[in-house]
Amino acid sequence: MTFEDAQLTAVPHAERFASLKAAMPIVVFLVPAVLFLVVFLLYPLISSFQLSLLDWNGLGTGERFVGLDNWVRLAQDKLFWGALRNNLALAFFSVLFQIPIALLLAVVLDEASKGSRILKILYFLPLLMSSVALGVVFKNIYDPNFGPINAFLSAVHLDALVHDWLGDPRLALGSVIVVICWQNIPFYMVLFLAGLSSFPSELGEAARLDGASESTIFWRIKLPFLQGTVRTAITLAIVGSMRYFDLIFIMTDGGPEGSSELMATYMFRTVFSSFQLGYGSTVASAMFLIVILVAAITMRLTRRYETEV
Amino acid sequence: MQSASVSKICALIGGLTVLALSPSAAQAQSKTITEWDLQTNPGPAKILDDAGARFDKANPGFKVEQSHIMNDAYKTKLKIAFGANQPPCVFSSWGGGPLKEYVKAGQVVDLSSYLAKDAAYRDRFATAGFSTVTFDGKVYGIPAENTVAAVVFYNKEIFAKEKLETPKTWDDLLNVVKVLKAKGIAPFSLANKNKWTGSMYYVYLVDRIGGPGVFAKAAARAPGGSFTDPAFIEAGKRIQELVKAGAFAEGYNGLDYDVGASRRLLYSGKAAMELIGTWEASTILGENPEFYKKLDFFQFPSVPGGKGSPTTVLGTIGDNFFSISSACKEPDAAFKLIQSLTDDISAQARLDDKRIIPVKGLKTSDPFLNRVMKLVADASSVQFWYDQELSPNLAQVHLNTTQALFGLSITPEAAAQQMEDAAKAEAK
Numbered sequence: 001m002t003f004e005d006a007q008l009t010a011v012p013h014a015e016r017f018a019s020l021k022a023a024m025p026i027v028v029f030l031v032p033a034v035l036f037l038v039v040f041l042l043y044p045l046i047s048s049f050q051l052s053l054l055d056w057n058g059l060g061t062g063e064r065f066v067g068l069d070n071w072v073r074l075a076q077d078k079l080f081w082g083a084l085r086n087n088l089a090l091a092f093f094s095v096l097f098q099i100p101i102a103l104l105l106a107v108v109l110d111e112a113s114k115g116s117r118i119l120k121i122l123y124f125l126p127l128l129m130s131s132v133a134l135g136v137v138f139k140n141i142y143d144p145n146f147g148p149i150n151a152f153l154s155a156v157h158l159d160a161l162v163h164d165w166l167g168d169p170r171l172a173l174g175s176v177i178v179v180i181c182w183q184n185i186p187f188y189m190v191l192f193l194a195g196l197s198s199f200p201s202e203l204g205e206a207a208r209l210d211g212a213s214e215s216t217i218f219w220r221i222k223l224p225f226l227q228g229t230v231r232t233a234i235t236l237a238i239v240g241s242m243r244y245f246d247l248i249f250i251m252t253d254g255g256p257e258g259s260s261e262l263m264a265t266y267m268f269r270t271v272f273s274s275f276q277l278g279y280g281s282t283v284a285s286a287m288f289l290i291v292i293l294v295a296a297i298t299m300r301l302t303r304r305y306e307t308e309v
Numbered sequence: 310m311q312s313a314s315v316s317k318i319c320a321l322i323g324g325l326t327v328l329a330l331s332p333s334a335a336q337a338q339s340k341t342i343t344e345w346d347l348q349t350n351p352g353p354a355k356i357l358d359d360a361g362a363r364f365d366k367a368n369p370g371f372k373v374e375q376s377h378i379m380n381d382a383y384k385t386k387l388k389i390a391f392g393a394n395q396p397p398c399v400f401s402s403w404g405g406g407p408l409k410e411y412v413k414a415g416q417v418v419d420l421s422s423y424l425a426k427d428a429a430y431r432d433r434f435a436t437a438g439f440s441t442v443t444f445d446g447k448v449y450g451i452p453a454e455n456t457v458a459a460v461v462f463y464n465k466e467i468f469a470k471e472k473l474e475t476p477k478t479w480d481d482l483l484n485v486v487k488v489l490k491a492k493g494i495a496p497f498s499l500a501n502k503n504k505w506t507g508s509m510y511y512v513y514l515v516d517r518i519g520g521p522g523v524f525a526k527a528a529a530r531a532p533g534g535s536f537t538d539p540a541f542i543e544a545g546k547r548i549q550e551l552v553k554a555g556a557f558a559e560g561y562n563g564l565d566y567d568v569g570a571s572r573r574l575l576y577s578g579k580a581a582m583e584l585i586g587t588w589e590a591s592t593i594l595g596e597n598p599e600f601y602k603k604l605d606f607f608q609f610p611s612v613p614g615g616k617g618s619p620t621t622v623l624g625t626i627g628d629n630f631f632s633i634s635s636a637c638k639e640p641d642a643a644f645k646l647i648q649s650l651t652d653d654i655s656a657q658a659r660l661d662d663k664r665i666i667p668v669k670g671l672k673t674s675d676p677f678l679n680r681v682m683k684l685v686a687d688a689s690s691v692q693f694w695y696d697q698e699l700s701p702n703l704a705q706v707h708l709n710t711t712q713a714l715f716g717l718s719i720t721p722e723a724a725a726q727q728m729e730d731a732a733k734a735e736a737k
Contacts, residue, residue: 057410058388058391059411059416060416062414139565143564145558145573146573164560164563167563169718172563256501258709274701275410275700
């Protein structure tokens, strides 16, 4: 018996029991969360990886184990890489437009504080609308023959700007991205408003006494104060864009000619239209890895803006 | 004292259990037959509901639970239900490739023996009605909803005003396109976001150019059959010829059929024609009865030098087919339900709703329906939709390449080659 062992056994029985007792609440409180995570996150994740090794239409038996064939096919699948590129474009434009506009709205609304309650509700509305309804409305707005956009452009003799917004492969993705941004800006606006509500007003007052202009207060005090929130917003925008599905599915269905296809819509099509559950799971698993990777890179690059909440 | 309260609690729990169980105990005697279909419009859905109610009445002990589900959501929902081993007892499909996937997986009941037992019921149907649900000589579905042919609907008023005749040949058609285009009217309205809409042009052209055998051989991978057959390439060229002649209304590849984008163009007079299934007539009658008066149709024109008969029709005899899933515990009752859904009362109700179940000897005074029935009866053959005939995977390749043909972003040769490559890969 070594010295350590002897010490371990020497721990009085009651003391060990006490430490176990102290751990009990921790375990009890964690179990439900861990259980849900395992059932609804870990298990589907692992089984999706398993499915990605099969050639299977998802019906009955008849699945065939094909090893990494699906992954090799994915690596050579131009449609998938095109979809990934579209996801990255969506992420880029989401960050470029949604965050600054949301920040601007939040700061202005915060300044106007009392009189702005109605505006706050109004600006928040797009987020509350169902994506399906929104998609159908914008499909009609973009309609090249009856939509108000082209009608307006023709009326003011800007016929050069009249376009086939959703039917032209060069424009379809951009047209939908505009709607996606419009729908999501309110979310980040609320996030920033919440951040600004904890901004100590005496900081602003002190700065004003020292003769700081409003723009100095914004750039030098408010923005640094919000940096943690901005970081969160950027991460959310990027991760959300990488997994995006609904408005694209409703407005263009990935078309025309796959020009607005995203990873998620491609996965859906592969599983439910082409009946390739195995390959669809490969797309889903690859999507998961890519989202994790992109999220990790984002977190790493923005680490210096991390703030204690 | 304690034992008394314990027994009280036990009695209470027991009582509650009896209370909770009693309604289901009563229900346990009536078995549920689930039925899924995609008739969400109130008219067609009511016909099915009424038939379900008749079945309930005639078969005490059974209770039908019907769900009418939206078209695209239906396909997804059905697939998930089968994948999760909880399919409905009776379900409808379009037959063809997708149904074959379910059959191959052993998920669908072979109805041949039921039909053999009830020959009178079987012989009520036109034989052609079973062609898209028959695999290896076994029948897996009952034609239930409609007989559909794809035809070119047109606005009589516009044609009269521009002194146009309905085109019989491809050159006539190009001339119609030219005249309409010069007047600032879009010749064809096409909502090709959905892809199957544009596919109809391709199918008709292949058939008119190469005859019905070309596609059948290529799809079955028969000797000499190939998707690179000149007929497929020529069909692609003719489509692009139409596109370049400006035959389609602005934005066609982005317009959504499901929200009525193509019909809106017809109603407003901005477009003059639409190639679509004959179901469109009842849709238009429901949406715009005024416009219905201006509506007429003609058959897809012939192509010079083509081997196909100009009477061949693209369409389906049956349109929706009811099948029984293997997981169904009461297949006999399920078959009786299908019989109710397709009985004479249902057939007549559908006829009144301008839809034709492929049942022999149907009589109607409606001139439109009579013309459709004659069109199909006179057809030298009926070509089923490619996207439903092919396997789901090949169907996607067909739809995508055809949309790209319309978008002029792929050559007819490349489109044909992509199809052939995919078909070869799948045949392996």
